[in-house]
Every structure is written in structure tokens, then in C-alpha cells.
Amino acid sequence: MMTDLIGTNGWAGSAADIEMWRAMGISWGRGSVGPGQPDGPSETMRVDRTGVAFDSDLQSVLVRNERNGIGSLLLLGYTPRWNASVPGDTNSAPVDVDAWKQYVDAVVRKYSAPPYNLRYFQIWNEAAGKLSGGLPQATFWHGPDFSQDEKRSKPYERAMQDYVERIHIPAARIIRRYHAYVVYGGWPDQGGLENFQRWLEYRSPVLNERMLDWVDYIDTHYLAVADLDSLYQQYVKDGPARGIWQTEIGDEYMKDPHYLPRYFFEFAVWALARNWDDPNKYLSMIYHWDGYEPFRLTHRGPPARTYNVSGRSLIVLRETASGRLGGFSKPLQLGTGVAASALLSGDDLVMQVSASAGWQTVAIGGLGAARSRVTRVEFIDALTGNASAPDDLASSWENGQMKVRFKVPDQVNGAGNNPPKHLAYLVVRHAA
Incomplete structure (x- = not known):
């Protein structure tokens, strides 16, 4: 179904939001889980909150999603300041990997079980090294010599090795232990696909394992549909990955009112020609479904939430291509x-x-x-x-x-x- 392809970042906060999601054909949400142990290792591990500031109750959101047939993708990240290898930087590798593993285990153990029944977990977000787009370090993966001033920042030489050994494979082992699926952390569009291939196929000299063998769903951000084909041919057509997701698309691209309907129609045509044998094999998630900018799917109000042009275009697509x-x-x-x-x-x-x-x-x-x-x-x-x-x-x-x-x-x-x-x-x- 067309709706199987359409997700969004964020959560529906009420029954009325759920109805708007249904009207637009949105069948998945994506959000954070924490706060973990933000202030020290002796804290009680907390994984009951969501949102940028962990100011919303996650459990009620996930139960509502489950009851309404909406899939939930939890984003696992990041490092608490006290455990950061770059002092105070939550986007750097953990000093104590066991603390990271304890957080991941707490999340997956809780939410893979009833009443939540989640099966998809995403590891980190946009981890990369030097980007083909020119940045010496990725936005969400920092190492030594990182600076907020891009001109002063230097490349993170161990970016791949540290990510694979300290973040990805430790988390992926836990996720699979609970019979759940590993979603890669969203390769940034500025990163370059050849660079992404090097990361996926990188074999850790310490673990003697490739990251690719611990990825179930290849995931990218903000790419055109045509750009996904090389990833399909290389990693999905004959395995080892199960499918291709984009956990962020849209954003300011939606200033063009044609962007979303063209993207999802093209995505459907593309998927139909590439063995779309599982409804969860291909998915793209819009960033973001609500806000105050006129290009978002909805305007959150006050007084009441209303559809913007991009949101109405999804309604038209869902109604026009509503069949199998x-x-x-x-x-x-x-x-x-x-x-x-x-x-x-x-x-x-x-x-x-x-x-x-x-x-x-x-x-x-x-x-x-x-x-x-x-x-x-x-x-x-x-x-x-x-x-x-x-x-x-x-x-x-x-x-x-x-x-x-x-x-x-x-x-x-x-x-x-x-x-x-x-x-x-x-x-x-x-x-x-």
C-alpha cells in the first residue's frame, strides 16, 4: 500500500493527531528515548521519556501507536556528558562502552516486550567521518579536534573504527538478542554514497566484523529516490540487508509543493520494480510533520491544528492511490x-x-x-x-x-x- 511507505519524525500526541496521520497516510513515527543516565553512572536508568528535551511521556505514545496500527522507531542515542570521550560533547563516543550497552539493553528489553512490541531500533543518527560535502566532521559524530567553528575543526581519523566498535556493533548485538531489527543511523546526504559504502563494509580489526553484517535496514537521509538504487543492488537485492529506509526526507525541500507527492509516487514505482515483498521493506519518514513553517505537513495552531499544502498533497495521494x-x-x-x-x-x-x-x-x-x-x-x-x-x-x-x-x-x-x-x-x- 502507498501508506506503507510513509512515515514521519515525531509522534502523534492525541487521538485527533492520529486521525490526521491516517488522513495523510502516515503509518510510522520516529523519536528519541531517554534520558538514560544524564548526570552520572549511579543514577537510575530512565527510558520512559521522549522529545528533544525528554519532556514527553514515551510509554503512552507507544501504546497509542500500537493500538492504532502505527509503527514506532526508537532512536538510540547519545552519550551522556559525564561519559563523553570529547569532554562534555554528547555527540562523541563513550569512554565507558558498558554504560552505552546498559542504556541500549534497558530500551530494547522494555520496548520489545508487551504492551509495546517494538521490532525496529535505530542506532545513533548520521554518524560519519569527513563528509564528501566538505565538513571535516559529521554533525552528530565528533572526535578529537572537533570545533563548532568549521574552519578550526579537523578530521576525526578514527571515526569509522570508534563508531563500529564502541557504538554500532555493541548496540546491534543487543537488539538482535531480543529478536528485533537494526536500522542504521541515517547516513547524511552530504556524506557521499561511496563513503557510505566504505563505512558499511568496514571491518573492525578489533572485532573482526563488518558493520554491514549488523545492519538489517540500510538508512539514508534526504536522498533522491534514484540515489537509492545502488544501495539496493549492492546490499538488498541479494542481501544481507532486508530493506532500505530514509528516516529523514523533506524539511525545506517541501517548500516546493510538488516535492512530497512526486517523491512518494516515484518511491512506490521504484519499490514495485524491486521485489517489494514485505510492507516494511521500504520506508521514508518526513521531517517534520508539524510546526509553524508553512511548508510542514500541518500548522500546530493555535487555535487548532490545520493542514498545510504538503499535508493536503499526501491526503490526495492516499485517496487517489488507495488500493493494493x-x-x-x-x-x-x-x-x-x-x-x-x-x-x-x-x-x-x-x-x-x-x-x-x-x-x-x-x-x-x-x-x-x-x-x-x-x-x-x-x-x-x-x-x-x-x-x-x-x-x-x-x-x-x-x-x-x-x-x-x-x-x-x-x-x-x-x-x-x-x-x-x-x-x-x-x-x-x-x-x-
């Missing part, structure tokens, strides 16, 4: 100024089209046998869900092809794009 998905391999002939991709949703053919204003055409091959079952054709605005007027749409059959003419409005919904385009769904409805 299937690949569509028949040829599409596109008129000048039209780009399109297609999939099957239940008995319907759904094409996502990006087109210039004016009359446009799409010809669909291989539908001759289904001609008698076609009941109607619709042209649906991808941002508002509004269907075009009957006079702005026409279909005919020629030589076994279905030819559809549709009128794109002069006021396209991607006016800020260069060049301006209209994003819509062309849907061929079939009788069951």
Missing part, C-alpha cells in the same frame, strides 16, 4: 511538455503527470483487453484533490491504445518551479 499497488509496464506516449509515471492501484491505473498549461495528451498502450471495464477517466489536482470539469477531459481508442486529452489550467500549481508545471493524477477507473 502493482507495477505498470505498458508503454506511455507523452505529448510535448508532459512527464509521467504510472502504477496500478487496485483495479485502477494511476498516472502522475507533470505538465505545462494548455491541452495535453497521453496515450496508453496495452489496455485493449480492459477496454470494456473502463468506467471513467479523471484528472485530479495533486495538491487540492479537485477534479477537472468534464469538458476539460476526453478519451478515445485508436489501434488498441487509449488516448487521453486533458486541459491543464493556466494557473498551474507549481508556479514557483522553473519552468512552472502542474502536478496531477490522471486516473483510469476500471470496474472490478
Whole structure:
């Protein structure tokens, strides 16, 4: 289902939030767990809170998610200041690895059991060394010679070895001991995929093990769908990984109102062509589902939470492609100024089209046998869900092809794009 692909960062805080998640097709949430032992090793281990400041109750959130069929991904991190190898820096490796292991064990032991029943745990966030994008150290993984002033910061030479030996493999062993799955900590988009491959395949000289063999789900952040293919071919198609996730997408990319509907439709078409045999095999999580910026999925209020354009676009996508998905391999002939991709949703053919204003055409091959079952054709605005007027749409059959003419409005919904385009769904409805 399309909804299997869609998650978000953060949690639904109420029954009303859950209903908005359902409307947008969001089926997963991601958040922190702690605070652990922030002030010293003699403290009681606490893993009942969530949020940036650990100011929200985690247990009620997870029970609500479980009852409503929403998956929960817990992010395991970071190092308490008293245990940081870079003094006071919570994004550095622990001095005492056993303290890290005790935190991980407390989390996974508690939340893999009823009533929570979690099976997916993420280790750290965006751990990397020198980034292909130019930064000498990653934002969330610091070592010696780190400085907040990028010009003064120097590379962390043992970044891979310390992460694999002190963070990843110790945590992954615990996660698997509880029969749960290891989600890699989200490779940053500035890191470079070749660099990511080196990290995954790095073999610790101390443990004589590769990190890759302790990863169930390859995870990246903010990449285009096409960038995922090399990871699929190398690590998922024939193993050892079970799937590919992106636990952060969106953010300021959502200033383009076409970004999310195009991303998830493309992601679905991509997944359907790559052995999508498990509903949890592929997943992308939006950062963030609520806030005050106009590009977030919702505006949190006051007075009441409302949908922004990006949130409404997900509602339209969920409603338009609401059935069980299937690949569509028949040829599409596109008129000048039209780009399109297609999939099957239940008995319907759904094409996502990006087109210039004016009359446009799409010809669909291989539908001759289904001609008698076609009941109607619709042209649906991808941002508002509004269907075009009957006079702005026409279909005919020629030589076994279905030819559809549709009128794109002069006021396209991607006016800020260069060049301006209209994003819509062309849907061929079939009788069951």
C-alpha cells in the first residue's frame, strides 16, 4: 500500500493527531528515548521519556501507536556528558562502552516486550567521518579536534573504527538478542554514497566484523529516490540487508509543493520494480510533520491544528492511490511538455503527470483487453484533490491504445518551479 511507505519524525500526541496521520497516510513515527543516565553512572536508568528535551511521556505514545496500527522507531542515542570521550560533547563516543550497552539493553528489553512490541531500533543518527560535502566532521559524530567553528575543526581519523566498535556493533548485538531489527543511523546526504559504502563494509580489526553484517535496514537521509538504487543492488537485492529506509526526507525541500507527492509516487514505482515483498521493506519518514513553517505537513495552531499544502498533497495521494499497488509496464506516449509515471492501484491505473498549461495528451498502450471495464477517466489536482470539469477531459481508442486529452489550467500549481508545471493524477477507473 502507498501508506506503507510513509512515515514521519515525531509522534502523534492525541487521538485527533492520529486521525490526521491516517488522513495523510502516515503509518510510522520516529523519536528519541531517554534520558538514560544524564548526570552520572549511579543514577537510575530512565527510558520512559521522549522529545528533544525528554519532556514527553514515551510509554503512552507507544501504546497509542500500537493500538492504532502505527509503527514506532526508537532512536538510540547519545552519550551522556559525564561519559563523553570529547569532554562534555554528547555527540562523541563513550569512554565507558558498558554504560552505552546498559542504556541500549534497558530500551530494547522494555520496548520489545508487551504492551509495546517494538521490532525496529535505530542506532545513533548520521554518524560519519569527513563528509564528501566538505565538513571535516559529521554533525552528530565528533572526535578529537572537533570545533563548532568549521574552519578550526579537523578530521576525526578514527571515526569509522570508534563508531563500529564502541557504538554500532555493541548496540546491534543487543537488539538482535531480543529478536528485533537494526536500522542504521541515517547516513547524511552530504556524506557521499561511496563513503557510505566504505563505512558499511568496514571491518573492525578489533572485532573482526563488518558493520554491514549488523545492519538489517540500510538508512539514508534526504536522498533522491534514484540515489537509492545502488544501495539496493549492492546490499538488498541479494542481501544481507532486508530493506532500505530514509528516516529523514523533506524539511525545506517541501517548500516546493510538488516535492512530497512526486517523491512518494516515484518511491512506490521504484519499490514495485524491486521485489517489494514485505510492507516494511521500504520506508521514508518526513521531517517534520508539524510546526509553524508553512511548508510542514500541518500548522500546530493555535487555535487548532490545520493542514498545510504538503499535508493536503499526501491526503490526495492516499485517496487517489488507495488500493493494493502493482507495477505498470505498458508503454506511455507523452505529448510535448508532459512527464509521467504510472502504477496500478487496485483495479485502477494511476498516472502522475507533470505538465505545462494548455491541452495535453497521453496515450496508453496495452489496455485493449480492459477496454470494456473502463468506467471513467479523471484528472485530479495533486495538491487540492479537485477534479477537472468534464469538458476539460476526453478519451478515445485508436489501434488498441487509449488516448487521453486533458486541459491543464493556466494557473498551474507549481508556479514557483522553473519552468512552472502542474502536478496531477490522471486516473483510469476500471470496474472490478
